[in-house]
Amino acid sequence: MTMRRAMTAAAALAMLGSVVAAGSATAEDFTQFYPAGTACDFPIRIDGGGGHRTEHTITNKHGTVFMSTGTGSELTFTNEDSGATVWLRSKGAVVRTTTLADGSDLFVLNGHNVVILFPSDVPAGPSTTLYSGKVTFTVNPQDGQWTILDTNGLSRDLCAELSG
Template identity: 35%
Template sequence: MKTTSITRGFALSALAAAALVAPAQPALADGSYFLPIGQGCADFNLEWSWTGTITHTKEFFDKNGNKVRLLSAGKGTVNTYTNYGTKAKKPVAGESITIRTDGSVTETVYNPDGSQTVTATGHNGLIMFPSDVPAGPSTTHYTGKIVYTIGTDGVFTLVSTSGPSIDVCAALAS
């Protein structure tokens, strides 16, 4: 979850902490990210928090020892998205939505040019920053399948989605 990177776009899923753990080890990690106006949502500060993460991660290597694939699978988490208003220095918690997920599987393929192709199925969120394609800010929670690439420059490019989705920013704008 780059799945946990905060420098450009990033993916939010039941597997958020998977990139932080050793291969083939279960992960138990809860956490949160705070995104200022213009990064997660256009009109307000956004916090995303999650609890209940349990993931298993396995790395795959080619005959030369290069990592070529990462597979992470886990049970669902409870994700909470909170509108923290417009004040940069004194954000105040407002409306929240909580989504109980039923798990997800994420496959990351490391391409020869250094880019990555990520296919995530199940419950996953995706935050797109202004530098991504399509340009954000946007935060969307998907149930189904999403495919995106991460360029060597860190830019996320959404390739495809299927299944229902929730526009988190619109849901919290009220």
């Protein structure tokens, strides 16, 4: 499940850029590949770069909360079969993560975030969606399954754009 966990973590942070050290940092360029049937019905590549983010760890009487804020990364999504591309400008995003009592992680995304759902997720993918607003979901630590609890705001189906 290491690959699944790495891919899900990367997807959650896609609009924020690649993982960087704690504190304030500039995100490094990155490329992610998703085979057909995982993020879209066709294989996609995501290239990202730029952006700036700050990470915070807050511990209170209810536990530890991790928060990442920043301007995001410019992203280019490519349909590896057709060559079609979608470019997304760098925009602001906040990711807040809390570990729940059952061991699952609760993610609350605000701003502009790309969410990639696999066939094993709830609702089942493959799907790659840009949300402008708020998305709340949990991740099961045993199998990496994402369960979307709520979305609020605008959504943009990137698979549909890449297929046309």
